[in-house]
Amino acid sequence: MKIITFLSFIFLANTVNAQNFxxxxxxxxxxxxxxxxxxxxxxxxxxxxxxxxxxxxxxxxxxxxxxxxxxxxxxxxxxxxxxxxxxxxxxxxxxxxxxxxxxxxxxxxxxxxxxxxxxxxxxxxxxxxxxxxxxxxxxxxxxxxxxxxxxxxxxxxxxxxxxxxxxxxxxxxxxxxxxxxxxxxxxxxxxxxxxxxxxxxxxxxxxxxxxxxxxxxxxxxxxxxxxxxxxxxxxxxxxxxxxxxxxxxxxxxxxxxxxxxxxxxxxxxxxxxxxxxxxxxxxxxxxxxxxxxxxxxxxxxxxxxxxxxxxxxxxxxxxxxxxxxxxxxxxxxxxxxxxxxxxxxxxxxxxxxxxSTGNRPLFRDQDKAAWTAAEPGIKYLALFNISEEQRKVPVALKDIGVGVPGVITDLWTGKVLGTFTGDFAPEINPHGAGLYKIVAAK
CATH class of the missing domain: 3.20.20.70 (Aldolase class I)
Structure with a gap:
Protein backbone atom coordinates (compact mmCIF):
# COMPACT_ATOMS: atom_id res chain seq x y z
CA MET A 1 0.00 0.00 0.00
CA LYS A 2 2.82 2.38 0.91
CA ILE A 3 4.56 1.55 -2.38
CA ILE A 4 1.39 2.29 -4.37
CA THR A 5 0.93 5.57 -2.49
CA PHE A 6 4.55 6.57 -3.16
CA LEU A 7 4.26 5.73 -6.87
CA SER A 8 1.01 7.70 -7.05
CA PHE A 9 2.80 10.65 -5.47
CA ILE A 10 5.61 10.46 -8.04
CA PHE A 11 3.09 10.27 -10.89
CA LEU A 12 1.16 13.24 -9.48
CA ALA A 13 4.34 15.26 -9.02
CA ASN A 14 5.40 14.65 -12.60
CA THR A 15 1.90 15.50 -13.86
CA VAL A 16 2.00 18.79 -11.93
CA ASN A 17 5.44 19.53 -13.43
CA ALA A 18 4.11 18.82 -16.91
CA GLN A 19 1.20 21.18 -16.35
CA ASN A 20 3.17 23.99 -14.73
CA PHE A 21 6.49 24.21 -16.55
CA SER A 356 2.97 44.60 -21.15
CA THR A 357 0.09 42.67 -22.73
CA GLY A 358 -1.89 42.88 -25.95
CA ASN A 359 1.34 43.27 -27.93
CA ARG A 360 0.56 43.60 -31.63
CA PRO A 361 1.68 45.30 -34.85
CA LEU A 362 -0.26 48.38 -35.95
CA PHE A 363 1.12 48.80 -39.46
CA ARG A 364 4.17 48.20 -41.63
CA ASP A 365 5.15 49.43 -45.09
CA GLN A 366 8.44 49.82 -46.91
CA ASP A 367 9.42 52.89 -44.86
CA LYS A 368 7.94 52.55 -41.39
CA ALA A 369 6.32 50.27 -38.84
CA ALA A 370 4.54 50.49 -35.51
CA TRP A 371 3.65 48.15 -32.65
CA THR A 372 1.56 48.74 -29.56
CA ALA A 373 0.99 47.14 -26.16
CA ALA A 374 -0.58 48.08 -22.83
CA GLU A 375 -0.73 47.85 -19.07
CA PRO A 376 -3.65 48.98 -16.94
CA GLY A 377 -3.80 52.76 -17.41
CA ILE A 378 -0.82 52.76 -19.81
CA LYS A 379 -0.43 52.44 -23.56
CA TYR A 380 2.91 51.67 -25.18
CA LEU A 381 3.83 52.66 -28.72
CA ALA A 382 6.91 51.54 -30.66
CA LEU A 383 7.63 53.44 -33.88
CA PHE A 384 10.24 52.38 -36.43
CA ASN A 385 11.82 54.18 -39.38
CA ILE A 386 13.02 51.33 -41.60
CA SER A 387 13.89 53.65 -44.50
CA GLU A 388 17.23 55.17 -45.48
CA GLU A 389 16.41 58.78 -44.57
CA GLN A 390 15.10 60.64 -41.55
CA ARG A 391 11.32 60.91 -41.49
CA LYS A 392 8.29 61.41 -39.32
CA VAL A 393 6.40 58.26 -38.32
CA PRO A 394 2.81 59.36 -37.63
CA VAL A 395 0.15 57.42 -35.76
CA ALA A 396 -3.41 58.32 -34.80
CA LEU A 397 -3.65 57.91 -31.03
CA LYS A 398 -7.22 56.67 -31.34
CA ASP A 399 -5.82 53.64 -33.21
CA ILE A 400 -4.18 52.49 -29.99
CA GLY A 401 -7.19 53.29 -27.82
CA VAL A 402 -6.17 56.76 -26.62
CA GLY A 403 -9.27 58.92 -26.99
CA VAL A 404 -8.34 61.63 -24.49
CA PRO A 405 -5.30 63.91 -24.23
CA GLY A 406 -2.30 61.77 -23.41
CA VAL A 407 1.04 62.57 -21.80
CA ILE A 408 3.78 60.91 -23.85
CA THR A 409 7.17 59.93 -22.43
CA ASP A 410 10.14 58.75 -24.50
CA LEU A 411 11.25 55.61 -22.68
CA TRP A 412 14.78 55.57 -24.11
CA THR A 413 15.60 59.11 -22.94
CA GLY A 414 13.15 59.40 -20.06
CA LYS A 415 12.03 62.77 -21.43
CA VAL A 416 8.37 63.82 -21.15
CA LEU A 417 7.51 65.02 -24.64
CA GLY A 418 4.23 66.73 -23.74
CA THR A 419 0.47 66.27 -23.97
CA PHE A 420 -0.94 65.13 -27.32
CA THR A 421 -4.34 64.66 -28.92
CA GLY A 422 -5.13 63.33 -32.37
CA ASP A 423 -1.88 62.37 -34.07
CA PHE A 424 1.62 61.77 -32.72
CA ALA A 425 4.38 62.02 -35.34
CA PRO A 426 7.94 62.07 -34.00
CA GLU A 427 10.95 62.39 -36.28
CA ILE A 428 13.02 59.21 -36.24
CA ASN A 429 16.49 58.60 -37.64
CA PRO A 430 17.08 56.14 -40.51
CA HIS A 431 16.95 52.53 -39.24
CA GLY A 432 15.95 53.98 -35.87
CA ALA A 433 13.13 53.55 -33.38
CA GLY A 434 11.25 55.25 -30.60
CA LEU A 435 9.48 53.62 -27.67
CA TYR A 436 6.85 55.67 -25.87
CA LYS A 437 4.58 55.46 -22.82
CA ILE A 438 1.21 57.20 -22.98
CA VAL A 439 -0.96 57.95 -19.95
CA ALA A 440 -4.10 60.05 -19.71
CA ALA A 441 -3.44 63.71 -18.86
CA LYS A 442 -4.69 64.73 -15.40
Missing part, protein backbone atom coordinates in the same frame (compact mmCIF):
# COMPACT_ATOMS: atom_id res chain seq x y z
CA UNK A 22 5.38 27.38 -18.34
CA UNK A 23 5.39 29.04 -14.92
CA UNK A 24 9.16 28.50 -14.73
CA UNK A 25 9.65 31.28 -17.28
CA UNK A 26 6.51 33.38 -16.92
CA UNK A 27 8.34 36.35 -18.47
CA UNK A 28 10.85 36.20 -21.34
CA UNK A 29 14.17 34.70 -20.16
CA UNK A 30 17.03 37.22 -19.99
CA UNK A 31 20.65 36.18 -19.96
CA UNK A 32 24.02 35.74 -21.64
CA UNK A 33 25.09 33.07 -24.14
CA UNK A 34 28.69 32.36 -25.14
CA UNK A 35 28.09 31.67 -28.86
CA UNK A 36 28.36 35.12 -30.45
CA UNK A 37 31.70 35.86 -28.82
CA UNK A 38 33.42 32.49 -28.22
CA UNK A 39 31.78 30.02 -30.62
CA UNK A 40 32.54 26.41 -29.55
CA UNK A 41 35.66 27.32 -27.54
CA UNK A 42 34.50 29.17 -24.41
CA UNK A 43 36.43 28.44 -21.22
CA UNK A 44 35.44 28.28 -17.59
CA UNK A 45 37.34 31.48 -16.81
CA UNK A 46 35.42 33.34 -19.53
CA UNK A 47 32.08 32.02 -18.30
CA UNK A 48 32.88 33.11 -14.75
CA UNK A 49 33.96 36.57 -15.93
CA UNK A 50 30.60 37.04 -17.64
CA UNK A 51 28.75 35.75 -14.59
CA UNK A 52 30.67 38.17 -12.37
CA UNK A 53 29.75 41.08 -14.64
CA UNK A 54 26.09 40.06 -14.78
CA UNK A 55 25.87 39.75 -11.01
CA UNK A 56 27.48 43.16 -10.55
CA UNK A 57 25.79 45.19 -13.29
CA UNK A 58 22.69 43.39 -14.65
CA UNK A 59 21.12 41.07 -12.08
CA UNK A 60 19.14 43.86 -10.44
CA UNK A 61 17.50 44.55 -13.83
CA UNK A 62 16.29 40.95 -14.23
CA UNK A 63 19.17 39.39 -16.18
CA UNK A 64 19.96 36.02 -14.64
CA UNK A 65 20.87 33.21 -17.09
CA UNK A 66 24.47 32.26 -17.95
CA UNK A 67 24.49 29.78 -20.86
CA UNK A 68 27.46 27.77 -22.14
CA UNK A 69 26.86 27.17 -25.83
CA UNK A 70 27.89 24.43 -28.22
CA UNK A 71 30.53 21.68 -27.92
CA UNK A 72 31.69 22.23 -24.34
CA UNK A 73 32.62 18.52 -24.44
CA UNK A 74 35.35 18.91 -27.12
CA UNK A 75 38.86 19.51 -25.81
CA UNK A 76 40.38 20.70 -29.09
CA UNK A 77 37.66 22.61 -30.95
CA UNK A 78 38.55 25.64 -33.04
CA UNK A 79 37.40 29.20 -33.55
CA UNK A 80 35.39 30.27 -36.64
CA UNK A 81 33.96 26.80 -37.25
CA UNK A 82 34.16 23.28 -35.80
CA UNK A 83 36.94 20.74 -35.57
CA UNK A 84 35.35 17.70 -37.19
CA UNK A 85 38.70 16.28 -38.33
CA UNK A 86 40.05 14.96 -35.03
CA UNK A 87 37.77 16.14 -32.20
CA UNK A 88 38.66 14.94 -28.71
CA UNK A 89 35.31 14.13 -27.10
CA UNK A 90 34.76 13.79 -23.37
CA UNK A 91 32.09 11.18 -22.63
CA UNK A 92 31.09 8.90 -19.78
CA UNK A 93 30.37 5.15 -19.85
CA UNK A 94 26.70 5.75 -20.68
CA UNK A 95 27.28 7.86 -23.79
CA UNK A 96 26.73 11.21 -22.08
CA UNK A 97 29.05 14.08 -22.93
CA UNK A 98 30.99 15.68 -20.08
CA UNK A 99 32.76 19.06 -19.99
CA UNK A 100 36.30 19.03 -21.44
CA UNK A 101 38.54 19.35 -18.39
CA UNK A 102 41.21 21.40 -20.17
CA UNK A 103 38.57 24.10 -20.77
CA UNK A 104 36.53 23.56 -17.57
CA UNK A 105 39.06 22.53 -14.90
CA UNK A 106 36.46 22.31 -12.13
CA UNK A 107 34.84 19.39 -14.01
CA UNK A 108 37.81 17.13 -13.18
CA UNK A 109 37.09 13.90 -11.36
CA UNK A 110 33.70 13.38 -12.98
CA UNK A 111 32.15 16.43 -11.31
CA UNK A 112 30.70 17.67 -14.60
CA UNK A 113 29.31 21.18 -14.57
CA UNK A 114 28.22 21.07 -10.94
CA UNK A 115 31.10 23.19 -9.59
CA UNK A 116 30.56 25.84 -12.27
CA UNK A 117 26.80 25.78 -11.68
CA UNK A 118 27.42 26.16 -7.94
CA UNK A 119 29.62 29.19 -8.63
CA UNK A 120 26.96 30.79 -10.83
CA UNK A 121 24.21 30.01 -8.31
CA UNK A 122 26.33 31.61 -5.57
CA UNK A 123 26.04 34.84 -7.55
CA UNK A 124 22.25 34.62 -7.50
CA UNK A 125 22.19 33.61 -11.18
CA UNK A 126 21.01 30.58 -13.16
CA UNK A 127 23.07 28.15 -15.25
CA UNK A 128 22.34 26.79 -18.72
CA UNK A 129 23.97 24.72 -21.44
CA UNK A 130 23.56 23.97 -25.15
CA UNK A 131 23.21 20.38 -26.33
CA UNK A 132 22.63 18.71 -29.68
CA UNK A 133 19.59 16.53 -30.26
CA UNK A 134 20.24 12.79 -30.27
CA UNK A 135 22.89 10.31 -29.16
CA UNK A 136 26.64 10.76 -29.82
CA UNK A 137 28.11 9.01 -32.85
CA UNK A 138 31.02 8.05 -30.58
CA UNK A 139 28.62 6.34 -28.19
CA UNK A 140 27.14 4.34 -31.07
CA UNK A 141 30.60 3.31 -32.27
CA UNK A 142 31.33 1.97 -28.78
CA UNK A 143 27.76 0.67 -28.37
CA UNK A 144 27.66 1.81 -24.76
CA UNK A 145 24.96 0.82 -22.29
CA UNK A 146 21.92 2.99 -21.61
CA UNK A 147 21.99 3.83 -17.92
CA UNK A 148 19.42 1.93 -15.85
CA UNK A 149 18.61 -0.59 -18.59
CA UNK A 150 19.98 -3.74 -20.19
CA UNK A 151 19.83 -2.02 -23.58
CA UNK A 152 22.56 -0.37 -25.62
CA UNK A 153 22.56 2.75 -27.75
CA UNK A 154 22.54 0.75 -31.00
CA UNK A 155 19.00 -0.25 -30.01
CA UNK A 156 17.72 3.34 -30.18
CA UNK A 157 19.56 5.21 -32.95
CA UNK A 158 19.22 5.97 -36.64
CA UNK A 159 21.62 7.63 -39.07
CA UNK A 160 18.60 9.10 -40.87
CA UNK A 161 18.13 12.87 -40.56
CA UNK A 162 21.56 13.46 -39.05
CA UNK A 163 22.35 17.14 -38.55
CA UNK A 164 23.65 18.63 -41.80
CA UNK A 165 26.11 21.13 -40.27
CA UNK A 166 27.62 19.19 -37.35
CA UNK A 167 28.01 15.43 -37.28
CA UNK A 168 28.47 14.65 -33.58
CA UNK A 169 25.05 12.98 -33.12
CA UNK A 170 22.62 10.45 -34.51
CA UNK A 171 18.83 10.56 -34.21
CA UNK A 172 17.16 8.88 -31.24
CA UNK A 173 14.10 6.98 -32.49
CA UNK A 174 10.93 7.70 -30.51
CA UNK A 175 9.10 4.57 -29.40
CA UNK A 176 12.20 2.36 -29.36
CA UNK A 177 12.73 0.60 -26.01
CA UNK A 178 15.49 2.56 -24.28
CA UNK A 179 14.99 5.82 -26.21
CA UNK A 180 13.15 7.63 -23.43
CA UNK A 181 15.51 6.08 -20.89
CA UNK A 182 18.50 7.54 -22.73
CA UNK A 183 17.05 11.05 -22.58
CA UNK A 184 16.08 10.41 -18.95
CA UNK A 185 19.70 9.58 -18.15
CA UNK A 186 20.88 12.83 -19.74
CA UNK A 187 18.55 15.02 -17.76
CA UNK A 188 19.14 13.11 -14.52
CA UNK A 189 22.79 14.09 -14.92
CA UNK A 190 21.97 17.68 -15.86
CA UNK A 191 19.64 18.03 -12.88
CA UNK A 192 22.38 16.67 -10.60
CA UNK A 193 24.67 19.41 -11.92
CA UNK A 194 22.06 22.06 -11.04
CA UNK A 195 21.01 22.96 -14.57
CA UNK A 196 18.35 25.69 -14.93
CA UNK A 197 18.20 26.09 -18.73
CA UNK A 198 18.85 23.90 -21.76
CA UNK A 199 19.05 24.94 -25.40
CA UNK A 200 18.55 21.90 -27.63
CA UNK A 201 19.92 22.35 -31.16
CA UNK A 202 19.05 20.62 -34.44
CA UNK A 203 15.63 20.04 -32.91
CA UNK A 204 13.22 22.44 -34.60
CA UNK A 205 14.50 23.35 -38.10
CA UNK A 206 14.62 22.52 -40.96
CA UNK A 207 13.02 19.32 -39.60
CA UNK A 208 10.82 19.58 -36.53
CA UNK A 209 11.49 16.45 -34.46
CA UNK A 210 8.21 16.25 -32.54
CA UNK A 211 8.99 12.86 -31.01
CA UNK A 212 12.33 13.98 -29.60
CA UNK A 213 10.76 17.22 -28.34
CA UNK A 214 8.27 15.11 -26.39
CA UNK A 215 10.98 12.81 -25.01
CA UNK A 216 12.98 15.82 -23.84
CA UNK A 217 9.90 17.35 -22.23
CA UNK A 218 9.19 14.08 -20.35
CA UNK A 219 12.81 13.74 -19.28
CA UNK A 220 12.89 17.26 -17.86
CA UNK A 221 9.59 16.85 -16.02
CA UNK A 222 10.74 13.54 -14.59
CA UNK A 223 13.70 15.20 -12.82
CA UNK A 224 11.49 17.53 -10.81
CA UNK A 225 13.96 20.35 -11.52
CA UNK A 226 12.79 23.57 -13.15
CA UNK A 227 14.86 23.42 -16.34
CA UNK A 228 13.72 25.96 -18.96
CA UNK A 229 13.60 24.42 -22.46
CA UNK A 230 14.73 26.40 -25.51
CA UNK A 231 14.53 24.77 -28.95
CA UNK A 232 16.83 25.67 -31.83
CA UNK A 233 17.43 26.58 -34.61
CA UNK A 234 14.81 28.44 -36.65
CA UNK A 235 12.58 29.20 -38.32
CA UNK A 236 10.52 26.63 -36.45
CA UNK A 237 7.87 25.45 -38.96
CA UNK A 238 4.62 27.29 -38.33
CA UNK A 239 2.76 24.02 -38.82
CA UNK A 240 4.26 22.91 -35.49
CA UNK A 241 3.65 26.17 -33.61
CA UNK A 242 0.99 24.67 -31.37
CA UNK A 243 3.14 21.68 -30.51
CA UNK A 244 6.26 23.66 -29.63
CA UNK A 245 4.19 26.11 -27.58
CA UNK A 246 2.81 23.14 -25.64
CA UNK A 247 6.21 21.58 -24.91
CA UNK A 248 8.87 24.33 -24.76
CA UNK A 249 9.44 27.67 -23.05
CA UNK A 250 11.02 29.33 -26.10
CA UNK A 251 11.68 28.45 -29.72
CA UNK A 252 13.61 30.05 -32.53
CA UNK A 253 11.83 32.07 -35.23
CA UNK A 254 14.93 32.65 -37.42
CA UNK A 255 18.28 31.08 -38.25
CA UNK A 256 21.41 32.44 -36.59
CA UNK A 257 21.10 36.22 -36.31
CA UNK A 258 24.16 38.41 -36.75
CA UNK A 259 24.92 42.14 -36.76
CA UNK A 260 23.59 43.29 -40.12
CA UNK A 261 20.60 45.47 -41.00
CA UNK A 262 19.15 43.11 -43.59
CA UNK A 263 18.65 40.37 -41.01
CA UNK A 264 17.32 42.81 -38.44
CA UNK A 265 14.80 44.24 -40.89
CA UNK A 266 13.52 40.73 -41.69
CA UNK A 267 12.40 40.35 -38.07
CA UNK A 268 9.47 42.73 -38.60
CA UNK A 269 7.76 40.24 -40.90
CA UNK A 270 8.86 37.22 -38.85
CA UNK A 271 7.54 38.66 -35.59
CA UNK A 272 4.19 39.46 -37.20
CA UNK A 273 3.94 35.78 -38.22
CA UNK A 274 4.68 34.52 -34.74
CA UNK A 275 2.89 37.12 -32.65
CA UNK A 276 -0.27 35.08 -32.01
CA UNK A 277 1.73 32.11 -30.68
CA UNK A 278 3.10 33.84 -27.60
CA UNK A 279 1.70 33.08 -24.16
CA UNK A 280 3.13 33.39 -20.64
CA UNK A 281 5.96 30.89 -20.34
CA UNK A 282 6.06 30.15 -24.08
CA UNK A 283 7.91 32.68 -26.22
CA UNK A 284 8.85 32.86 -29.90
CA UNK A 285 12.58 33.64 -29.83
CA UNK A 286 14.19 36.14 -32.22
CA UNK A 287 17.62 34.68 -31.37
CA UNK A 288 20.51 36.16 -29.45
CA UNK A 289 21.34 39.85 -29.33
CA UNK A 290 24.56 40.29 -31.37
CA UNK A 291 25.55 43.39 -29.40
CA UNK A 292 28.66 44.52 -27.60
CA UNK A 293 32.00 42.86 -28.37
CA UNK A 294 31.36 39.78 -30.49
CA UNK A 295 33.34 37.59 -32.89
CA UNK A 296 36.24 37.00 -30.51
CA UNK A 297 36.40 33.31 -31.44
CA UNK A 298 32.97 33.02 -33.03
CA UNK A 299 31.67 31.35 -36.17
CA UNK A 300 31.35 34.54 -38.23
CA UNK A 301 33.60 37.58 -38.49
CA UNK A 302 36.58 38.85 -36.56
CA UNK A 303 36.61 40.43 -33.08
CA UNK A 304 34.54 43.62 -33.20
CA UNK A 305 32.01 45.78 -31.49
CA UNK A 306 28.66 45.03 -33.13
CA UNK A 307 28.40 46.57 -36.61
CA UNK A 308 24.91 47.88 -35.95
CA UNK A 309 24.62 51.67 -35.77
CA UNK A 310 23.30 53.07 -32.50
CA UNK A 311 19.93 53.67 -34.17
CA UNK A 312 19.83 50.05 -35.33
CA UNK A 313 20.61 48.90 -31.80
CA UNK A 314 17.67 50.94 -30.50
CA UNK A 315 15.52 49.30 -33.17
CA UNK A 316 16.66 45.84 -32.13
CA UNK A 317 16.02 46.36 -28.42
CA UNK A 318 12.72 48.15 -29.02
CA UNK A 319 11.39 45.45 -31.34
CA UNK A 320 12.47 42.59 -29.05
CA UNK A 321 10.87 44.35 -26.04
CA UNK A 322 7.50 45.13 -27.69
CA UNK A 323 7.34 41.61 -29.18
CA UNK A 324 8.39 40.07 -25.82
CA UNK A 325 11.19 37.95 -27.26
CA UNK A 326 13.65 36.34 -24.86
CA UNK A 327 16.81 38.44 -24.48
CA UNK A 328 20.06 36.45 -24.68
CA UNK A 329 23.00 38.82 -24.95
CA UNK A 330 25.75 37.59 -27.26
CA UNK A 331 28.70 39.89 -26.54
CA UNK A 332 31.46 39.45 -23.99
CA UNK A 333 29.94 41.35 -21.08
CA UNK A 334 33.20 42.59 -19.49
CA UNK A 335 33.96 44.43 -22.77
CA UNK A 336 30.69 46.41 -22.73
CA UNK A 337 30.95 50.14 -23.34
CA UNK A 338 28.59 52.56 -21.55
CA UNK A 339 26.17 52.72 -24.50
CA UNK A 340 25.82 48.92 -24.68
CA UNK A 341 25.25 48.76 -20.94
CA UNK A 342 22.60 51.47 -21.22
CA UNK A 343 20.64 49.31 -23.68
CA UNK A 344 20.45 46.51 -21.11
CA UNK A 345 19.61 48.54 -18.02
CA UNK A 346 16.68 50.73 -19.04
CA UNK A 347 14.06 49.75 -16.48
CA UNK A 348 11.14 51.25 -18.41
CA UNK A 349 12.03 49.38 -21.61
CA UNK A 350 12.44 46.14 -19.68
CA UNK A 351 9.07 46.80 -18.06
CA UNK A 352 7.51 46.71 -21.54
CA UNK A 353 9.19 43.34 -22.11
CA UNK A 354 8.04 41.87 -18.81
CA UNK A 355 4.74 43.56 -17.95
Missing amino acids: HNWAATPPMGWNSWDCFGPTVTEAEVKANADYMARHLKSYGWNYIVVDIRWYVANDKAHGYNETNPEFTMDEYGRFLPAVNRFPSAAGGKGFKPLADYIHSKGLKFGIHIMRGVPVEAVKKNVAIKGTKLRVKDIYSEKDQCLWLHDMYTVLPGKPGAQEYYNSLFEMYASWGLDFVKVDDLSSPIYFAGEVEMIRKAIDRTGRKIVLSTSPGETPLAHAGHVQQHANMWRTVGDFWDNWKQLKEHFEVFERWNKWRKPGAFPDGDMLPLGRIGIRAERGEPRMARFTRDEQYTLMTLWAIFKSPLMFGGNLPDNDPFTLSLLTNKEVLRVLNK
